[in-house]
Amino acid sequence: MRERIRFLFSVFTMELRRILSYRVDFWIQFLGSIAAQLGVAYFLWRAIFDQRDIERIGEFSFPGLMLYYLLAPLIGRTIRGAEMGSISEEIYEGTLTRYLIYPVSFFRYKFASHLAYTSLFLAQAGAAMLLFGIFFGFPDDFVFSPTSLFVAIVSCVLATYLYFALIASIESVAFWADNVWSLVVIVRFATGLFGGAMIPLSLFPSWAQELLVFMPFAYFISFPVRTVLGLNAPEAWIRGLLVLIGWSCAATLVLGVVWNRGKYRYTGVGI
Amino acid sequence: MIQAQNVSKTFKVHLKAPGLKGSLKALFRRSWQTKQALKEISLSVKAGEIVGLLGANGAGKTTLVKILAGILYPNSGHVRVLDHDPWQRKDEFRRQISLIMGQKQQLWWDLPAADCFLLLREIYRIPPTAYQRDLEYLAETLGVTNLLTTQIRRLSLGERMKMELIAALLHQPRIVFLDEPTIGLDITAQRAIRSFILQYRQTHNPAMILTSHYMEDIRNLCKRIVILRKGEVVYDGLLSHVIDEFATAKIVSARLDPDRITEVASLEISGKRGEVLESTPELFRVKVPKDRAMECSRGILERLPVVDLNIEDEDVGSIIEAIQRAE
Numbered sequence: 304m305r306e307r308i309r310f311l312f313s314v315f316t317m318e319l320r321r322i323l324s325y326r327v328d329f330w331i332q333f334l335g336s337i338a339a340q341l342g343v344a345y346f347l348w349r350a351i352f353d354q355r356d357i358e359r360i361g362e363f364s365f366p367g368l369m370l371y372y373l374l375a376p377l378i379g380r381t382i383r384g385a386e387m388g389s390i391s392e393e394i395y396e397g398t399l400t401r402y403l404i405y406p407v408s409f410f411r412y413k414f415a416s417h418l419a420y421t422s423l424f425l426a427q428a429g430a431a432m433l434l435f436g437i438f439f440g441f442p443d444d445f446v447f448s449p450t451s452l453f454v455a456i457v458s459c460v461l462a463t464y465l466y467f468a469l470i471a472s473i474e475s476v477a478f479w480a481d482n483v484w485s486l487v488v489i490v491r492f493a494t495g496l497f498g499g500a501m502i503p504l505s506l507f508p509s510w511a512q513e514l515l516v517f518m519p520f521a522y523f524i525s526f527p528v529r530t531v532l533g534l535n536a537p538e539a540w541i542r543g544l545l546v547l548i549g550w551s552c553a554a555t556l557v558l559g560v561v562w563n564r565g566k567y568r569y570t571g572v573g574i
Numbered sequence: 575m576i577q578a579q580n581v582s583k584t585f586k587v588h589l590k591a592p593g594l595k596g597s598l599k600a601l602f603r604r605s606w607q608t609k610q611a612l613k614e615i616s617l618s619v620k621a622g623e624i625v626g627l628l629g630a631n632g633a634g635k636t637t638l639v640k641i642l643a644g645i646l647y648p649n650s651g652h653v654r655v656l657d658h659d660p661w662q663r664k665d666e667f668r669r670q671i672s673l674i675m676g677q678k679q680q681l682w683w684d685l686p687a688a689d690c691f692l693l694l695r696e697i698y699r700i701p702p703t704a705y706q707r708d709l710e711y712l713a714e715t716l717g718v719t720n721l722l723t724t725q726i727r728r729l730s731l732g733e734r735m736k737m738e739l740i741a742a743l744l745h746q747p748r749i750v751f752l753d754e755p756t757i758g759l760d761i762t763a764q765r766a767i768r769s770f771i772l773q774y775r776q777t778h779n780p781a782m783i784l785t786s787h788y789m790e791d792i793r794n795l796c797k798r799i800v801i802l803r804k805g806e807v808v809y810d811g812l813l814s815h816v817i818d819e820f821a822t823a824k825i826v827s828a829r830l831d832p833d834r835i836t837e838v839a840s841l842e843i844s845g846k847r848g849e850v851l852e853s854t855p856e857l858f859r860v861k862v863p864k865d866r867a868m869e870c871s872r873g874i875l876e877r878l879p880v881v882d883l884n885i886e887d888e889d890v891g892s893i894i895e896a897i898q899r900a901e
Contacts, residue, residue, distance in 0.1 A: 398678070
């Protein structure tokens with residue numbers, strides 16, 4: 304067990320070193336994506352607030368909405384971790400071979416490297432929150448509490464695993480279809496839309512909200528963000544964590560089946 | 575250490591007609607072809623042996639190596655490597671094998687070799703002292719100590735290959751699969767890698783299977799070769815016996831005195847079944863059927879001003895090539 308943890312830690316630190324060796328990309332990812340997301344949200348919602356001459360939309364004031372739009376991509380990225388495509392590329396290009404030769408579990412290895420991205424994005428999220436607090440102050444329509452922060456962290460951990468298992472299952476379809484890029488893009492889009500990155504889920508029709516509670520997407524963005532901001536009640540925490548655990552078990556099962564069948568089809572490029 | 579019995583493997587390959595029409599058609603209906611990559615292959619390799627696996631492109635060499643390494647599973651037959659079924663990929667098995675693929679990078683492109691090796695230390699659970707000692711030894715022998723901190727992607731092909739070798743041997747595997755380890759390398763790098771492999775064999779006594787298209791690799795490293803043709807073993811034996819068993823011709827070379835030469839009646843001397851390889855006032859070389867070598871030599875001695883005469887076997891590379899092509 305100790306050796307396994309040491310190995311996972313090695314993969315984790317190696318991946319961090321790999322990411323940090325490209326500093327231009329690091330800073331562009333950090334600043335560029337926040338600026339783009341926040342910029343679009345600012346101009347869109349400012350126009351809506353001004354034209355309708357309103358103080359609030361749903362449960363959000365304008366500064367509150369901006370904080371939501373800052374947190375949503377940051378937490379979303381933290382949970383998504385490594386960029387998509389890495390598993391399917393390994394299968395497609397035949398580099399999966401090295402993981403089959405090494406005495407390690409491929410998915411454990413990949414999850415450890417996924418966590419490297421996650422931790423880096425988490426640090427970025429913390430820094431961005433701090434800067435937001437210093438320059439603009441936190442809007443008073445949210446109630447921050449240590450308990451909600453703790454629940455948010457637990458949900459983030461579970462959601463990180465769920466997202467990984469979900470994406471790994473989908474990318475493993477590459478054993479059959481070679482190229483699964485569009486499948487992954489669909490999941491990414493669905494996560495953005497039904498996860499609350501584009502529009503807060505509380506602004507969706509109520510029937511859609513009730514349905515989305517049982518889908519996995521909300522737990523990748525909306526649920527942890529709302530929990531941090533103190534917008535989720537304790538009953539929602541419990542239900543949310545249970546749904547997350549359920550989906551995680553299902554995704555693990557699916558991943559196991561897909562992998563066990565898919566590996567029979569692997570050729571490692573060329574015959 | 576390696577036992578394969580009646581191993582067969584087929585692949586289902588998608589066929590697509592050329593051109594846009596073919597691509598559009600394939601969107602709706604695909605045609606498939608079953609390709610038999612290996613047919614009833616049997617093979618065994620002992621500790622300390624380096625077996626050269628030869629064959630033309632598509633003969634099944636890499637497929638066989640992948641099956642023995644546990645990457646592919648065979649459709650039929652039995653494989654035992656170090657008393658394990660490779661396909662089960664038990665960690666205990668994988669800790670004792672190594673696969674080097676000349677055409678496929680296994681190290682992490684964005685990292686310096688030293689970082690990759692550190693990760694491999696954890697993967698193979700190599701004790702720190704043994705790791706340090708072996709890394710120093712391997713890096714020094716291959717002459718890459720000063721390159722360990724350079725990003726893999728910034729190394730030359732030869733340097734990268736040397737790093738791949740270090741990565742593959744750090745855990746001192748008992749079985750080493752070398753799939754075209756010298757492909758694309760210059761002569762100096764090829765030589766360095768060959769002598770390193772021999773040195774490693776001497777010190778660690780592993781079983782090795784080598785595939786290569788370079789005859790120099792085979793000549794220098796392998797006593798025994800296995801020749802595959804269209805997925806079947808057509809020869810399994812000593813390299814030195816290939817000539818006895820398969821050579822159909824001899825090369826007769828005569829060094830001539832250019833001052834005394836009048837005319838080289840090459841065709842007449844070599845006969846209808848011979849092939850003149852070189853015909854100058856200084857040298858006459860002819861390839862003749864084995865049983866006609868003496869007769870041809872006599873003809874040359876009688877008709878030409880010979881200074882020196884030599885009868886030699888065909889180049890082993892050409893013989894192997896002919897076997898691969900089923901000639």
